[in-house]
Amino acid sequence: MNKIMASSIWCPPCLTCFINSAMEAPAQHQGFNPYSWNGGTILAIAGDDFSVIGSDLRLSEGYSIHTRGCPKTYELGDVMVLGCCGFHGDVLTFTKRITAELKVTMAMLFLAPCIVFSREVC
Numbered sequence: 001m002n003k004i005m006a007s008s009i010w011c012p013p014c015l016t017c018f019i020n021s022a023m024e025a026p027a028q029h030q031g032f033n034p035y036s037w038n039g040g041t042i043l044a045i046a047g048d049d050f051s052v053i054g055s056d057l058r059l060s061e062g063y064s065i066h067t068r069g070c071p072k073t074y075e076l077g078d079v080m081v082l083g084c085c086g087f088h089g090d091v092l093t094f095t096k097r098i099t100a101e102l103k104v105t106m107a108m109l110f111l112a113p114c115i116v117f118s119r120e121v122c
Helices: 002-008 015-024 088-121
Strands: 042-046 051-055 059-062 064-067 073-075 081-083
Touching: 051 073, 051 081
Parallel strands: none
Antiparallel strands: 042 051, 059 064, 073 081
8 A cells, every 4th residue: 555655646856766767667779870861863764765864963861961962873884874862871882883793794794705716716
C-alpha cells in the first residue's frame, strides 16, 4: 500500500528522480550516421535515333545547399552517360567502379584478340 501511495505522490523534478528514471529506461543509441540523402533529379528521354539525359546541379542535405555546381551525370566513354543521385559518396564510388570495370572489359575484348592474331601473323 505504501508503494502505491508513494508512486501517486507528485514530487518536483530533482536529480535523484532523473537518475532513477534514466536507469529504468531502455538504452537508446544516438550514434553517428555517416549517410545522408543528398537528393537530386535526373531525367532521360530516348527516341529511335537519339537520347538526352539531364540532371540538376545542386548538392544538398535537408534545407542546406552545399553547392550549386555538382552535376549528376557522368561520361563512361564516348557513347555512354550515367546518371546517379542519392548519397554523393556512394555515387562517386559507384562511378569509379563502373569506369574501372568498363576499362577492364574493353581491354579484354579488344586487346586480347589483337595479341593472339599478331602472334599468328608473325
